[in-house]
Amino acid sequence: MDSSPVQSAFVLHSRPYRESSALVDFFTPQGRLRAVLRGARGKAGTLARPFVPLDVEFRGRGELKSVARLEANGPSHWLEGNALFGGMYLNELLIRLLPAEDAQAALFEHYLQTLPALAAKRPLEPLLRSFEWRLLSELGYGFALDRDVSDQPIAPSGLYRLVPDTGLEPVGQFQPGLFNGAELLAMAEADWSIPGALAAAKRLMRQALAPHLGGRPLVSRELFMNMKEPKRD
Incomplete structure (x- = not known):
């Protein structure tokens, strides 16, 4: 079998596969790759966790x-509380939306910058919207x-609705689900x-992602x- 050059990667998700292996979704600059990790119960399995920067050869x-x-x-980028669920959300978006083996170097770099921001407990919502x-x-x-x-x-004073994959369409009168111009700007x-x-x-992002x-x-x-912030002493 051909080997690829070593790539930077993060695990998006893994699940048991056959007796001692795991089926792992990786995010790399070359896109989303799915691979079998043999001996997943050993040392390799301890590395095959989300939010750990990896070098992988496929x-x-x-x-x-x-x-x-x-x-x-x-x-490893240690995520907890809201940040952990935010990281899980980003990983699930990538699994659901990225085509297999579609190179995404710029998106990978953005992900690489977002994880330490999550770990540093920067405000969550702006990070998620940006991603x-x-x-x-x-x-x-x-x-x-x-x-x-x-x-x-x-x-700024206008009303607009989102036409997915097309853009924002002006609307003459108020309807549910609209956006005002000042918010959009x-x-x-x-x-x-x-x-x-x-x-x-x-x-807006929920409407844009839904289709x-x-x-x-x-x-x-x-x-x-459903999660509540843990109480602090």
């Missing part, structure tokens, strides 16, 4: 590869936040000091919604 030409070598290339937006853009599903579908500037600048902008961004998730709910989102 073998095989087919879609299902095998792991030839697996080593840590840095300390969702980058994911949509890199997959070709992005749209302008400062111009409408007719390429007209977003009016704040999103375009990532200015979360504008009242309501962060909540509107969450709603690509196939109607199946995200497990991590449901867990996150």
